[in-house]
Amino acid sequence: MKRQSHFILIIIICITFALSLLLSNYFSFSSLKLTSESSKSLNDNWRLGYYNEIIDLPVKLDIPTNTPYSISRILDDDFSLKQVICIRGSLQELDVALDDEIIYSALYESKGILTPPMASAWHLVEIPIESNGKELKITFKTPIRDMSGLINGIFYGSSSDLLFHIQQTYGWGFSASILILILGMLMIIIPVIFKHLRRWQFIDLGLFTVFISLWLIAESRMLQFFYGSPLILGSLAYIMLSVFPIPILFYIKENVIKGFKNIYNGLIILFGMNLSLILFLQFWGLVHFYDSVRITHSFIFIGLIIVILTLFIEMIKYKNKFAKTTLCSFGVLSIFGIFELVHFYFNDYTSTSFYVRIGVILFILIQVIESIFRLISYLKKSLEAEYYEKLAYEDRVTGGLNRMAFEKDLENIFSNPDLKNHLRLMIFDLNGLKGINDRFGHIEGDYAIKSAYALLSESFNGLGLCYRIGGDEYACVFTDIDINIIEKRIELLNEKIKTFNKTLPYTFGMAIGFIEYDPKLDETWQKMMHRADQKMYENKGLKNQSIIMVTH
Structure with missing residues (x-):
């Protein structure tokens, strides 16, 4: 029901617009329209x-x-x-x-x-x-x-009167085409700026909108006001008519349908060949653009039939709700496109592109609203996935990174030789946690666990990442950090532990194993971690000390 709301919105907009036109004719107002009396x-x-x-x-x-x-x-x-x-x-x-x-x-x-x-x-x-x-x-x-x-x-x-007459007669169509062009450019630019958007979905729609708006501009009889090249004036409409189906076919293939991929690839190639054909025929003097436009119309008609059939099959066979929405929008575009072709082939050139403008605006409106709905759904799922991923890598007690995050990061480092060769690993053990739990309770034990992680994070902030990898075990990982800098931070950690000890009714201490990557010994990250554990256990005999003991 929510997905159908945007169709209701479009209907409301259309009815409101139609009523405004009817009311403007019913009531008598003094006209504010600017006119040129001299032409x-x-x-x-x-x-x-x-x-x-x-x-x-x-x-x-x-x-x-x-x-x-x-x-x-x-x-x-x-x-x-x-x-x-x-x-x-x-x-x-x-x-x-x-x-x-x-x-x-x-x-x-x-x-x-x-x-x-x-x-x-x-x-x-x-x-x-x-x-x-x-x-x-x-x-x-x-x-x-x-x-x-x-x-x-x-x-x-006068020249000014005649130019005003042309603008007055055809300016509305040109203005509508410019608005469509701006909309298309925004659809291309916004996904580039906002990296989280599904970029190609909006870029394909944006390219379709830009190409068709350029065709509308070329057919508006107003392009000559801004550009005087006969080459552009004589070719833009025909080229854009040939290329605008390509991005919409890409859009449907990649974002709407589940099957028929080869058919859409064939249609894309067909329109690419059509563009090459009409350019060859024109510039070699064989067939003028205007006469070859019937070829383009034929391909567009064939493509439209295939698109409608494939979308209908997708909707029925696969219960594809996106195909249903796209089919409706193509139905709207097709109706106005048929009106356009009828007028064209009956030599009514005064209303060229009039019907297509309306059809394109409605088509784009439906597709943009549908894309926004899909984007909201995508972002919602992405945020949920990000949230659950964060939970998977978050330690429940400290709120920091857990062992799963530690193992994932080490695997990534070992897959990158540049990082691996500059890897330094520290394993920490909180001394006397069992005695703290037995004498002062598990709440105080949890406080000691949190405090140990906080001290590590504060001391090595900006150098690397710290993890709680077990009940009373922690790890810090560094890549491409000078060992002298790390040793100074270890001294800082010692000072923080001394200060912290003054606030406690028990002795707070940690043992450390600090090693650097050795390609001869550390074939895997597990072996490197084992070496760090061994270094750390060598210091366990000194756990009665209130400060950290370091060997490397």
């Missing part, structure tokens, strides 16, 4: 070619590819003043002439053996002062079948 339409009464046929824009004519076609009109009195006309070229070359004198030309240039892509772009053409009564003629040509004969709406005004 005007120039879409009516155009004469087509030499046929004197009058047409209004926008229009789609039946014109063969690579065939020039022209529209013309007489400019009215508004053009007695300086004006700028705004033309949207959709993968088209164009010439603008005033009384048959070309004043602007945007040609498709190919340099060298490589063929650059054609780019859809805005063209702002300055019309000279006192051009009223003159004939404005615009000629188009394109090798792209779907774009041949297409003439978009034309506007005029």
